[in-house]
Amino acid sequence: MRCGKAADLRYIPVERFSPSEVQREPRSLGNFLKSPDVFDHRFFGISGREAKSMDPQQRLALQVAYEALESSGHCSMLTEQQVSDVGCYLGVGAVDFERGC
Numbered sequence: 001m002r003c004g005k006a007a008d009l010r011y012i013p014v015e016r017f018s019p020s021e022v023q024r025e026p027r028s029l030g031n032f033l034k035s036p037d038v039f040d041h042r043f044f045g046i047s048g049r050e051a052k053s054m055d056p057q058q059r060l061a062l063q064v065a066y067e068a069l070e071s072s073g074h075c076s077m078l079t080e081q082q083v084s085d086v087g088c089y090l091g092v093g094a095v096d097f098e099r100g101c
Helices: 048-053 056-071
Strands: none
Touching: none
């Protein structure tokens, strides 16, 4: 729902999920990332081993937090202009990854 666009509903990608095992409704539609496994662990100073053990939602949260800072213009400022104590806050409450939903 970025830039006022409607949600990009698609059918469940069968190469990633078995629709018969999905326990939520609707069972056949959802919003899916095109490449959820793409993550530049070196950019974030994380070892490849640690990145592989991270929940995909954690990797996505890091990318979205960085994009938020980048969109704010903070990353394009000269180093001496940047404020040092900047934060990006988000909350997570789902356990879908654990249950395989």
